[in-house]
Amino acid sequence: MKFDLHTHHYRCGHARGEMEDYIQAALARGLDVIGISDHSPYFGREENHPYPTLTMAKSEFAEYVNEVRRLKEKYRDKIEVLLGVESDYFEKSAQTYKNVYDHYPMDYIIGSVHFVHGVNIFDKNRWNGLSEKEILDTKEEYYRLIEKSAKSGMFQVLGHIDAIKGYFPSISDVKTNKVDHALHVIADQEVAIEVNTSGKMKDCGGWYPSADLLERAKYYNIPITLGSDSHDPERIGEDLDLVRKHLKSIGYQEWYFFRNKKPVAVSL
Ligand SMILES: [Zn+2]
Ligand SMILES: [Zn+2]
Known part of the structure; x- marks a missing residue:
């Protein structure tokens, strides 16, 4: 059973192709579920x-939801299409976001921290001239926000939990106990983390989270899901079998997708 829960399309303004192109790509790659x-x-x-x-x-969100629902129906006999969203997590406006999502039949919501201290984590310039102390502060604030997003109860999945390394790979080596603290908190909530295979699209390479973080997630028994974070239909399901093998090798036996906000376990 194959799935991919993290996909974009033209609506965000920086991805290629229609929603249906991603569903077609998922079908072509033999996926059973596409989010x-x-x-x-x-x-x-x-x-x-x-x-x-x-x-x-x-104003586009309602039509976005309608299109997913239409395609869910259209492809019902071929592939399961899930209604998700990759939601920004902003501490101050989280409730506003939640109120919107509550109006829609979401299958799952991925909570992603994209902004730390008000600046996009993928803004390459944010790292210019920072002192060691400022780098440490940025990393600790990132994990404080991830921890808070986990506790918000809004999300079934936490997106790319070390994406802060995207354009500043050496931040992975900055030591802080805030990372393990966040993992501990995540493990206490009903929320999964994703293995997101799009790290290779940035300077850091590889996947989010990196291998050592994933092993620590296993230590805390945090549930796992998969997302390619495709911004091009060609990346749908990318590395799925490699991720599956890797998860098995570190002791995971199952992973999850989400239907109607309920986890569905899939054997690895
Ligand atoms: Zn993201
Ligand atoms: Zn994404």
């Missing part, structure tokens, strides 16, 4: 569409 999880609009902002190259407009 649609485009970036959430900036629900906490006054403007309808403040960043057209990062996410869809607030």
Whole structure:
């Protein structure tokens, strides 16, 4: 049984192809389940569409949901299409986001921290000229936010939990007990983390989270799901078998996808 829960499409302004192209790619690769999880609009902002190259407009979200539901129906006999979203986690406007999602029949919500101290984690310039202390502070704030996102109860999945290394790989070597603290908290919530195979699209290479973090996640028995974070249909299901083998090798026996916000266990 094969699935991929983390996919984007043209609506976010930086991905290629229609939603249906991703479903077709999933079918071609023999997936049984495909989750649609485009970036959430900036629900906490006054403007309808403040960043057209990062996410869809607030006013587009209802049509986004409708399109997933139409395709769910259309492909019912061929592949299971799930309604997801990759939601930003902003501490101050989390409740606003939750109120919106509560209106829709979401199968799952991926909670991702993309902003730390108000700056995008993938903004390469954010690392220029930082002192060691500032780098440590940034990493600790990132894990504080991840921990808080886990405790929010809004999410079934936490997205790419070491993506802060994307354009600053050496931050993985910065020691802080905040990482294990976050893992401990995540393990106490009903939330999974994803193995996100898109690290290779950034300077860090490989997957999120990196191998040592994944082994520590196993130590805490944190449930796992899979996401390619495809911004191009060609990446759907990428590395699925490699991830599966790796998870088995570190002791995992099953992983999960989510239907109607309930975990569905799939044997590895
Ligand atoms: Zn993301
Ligand atoms: Zn994503």
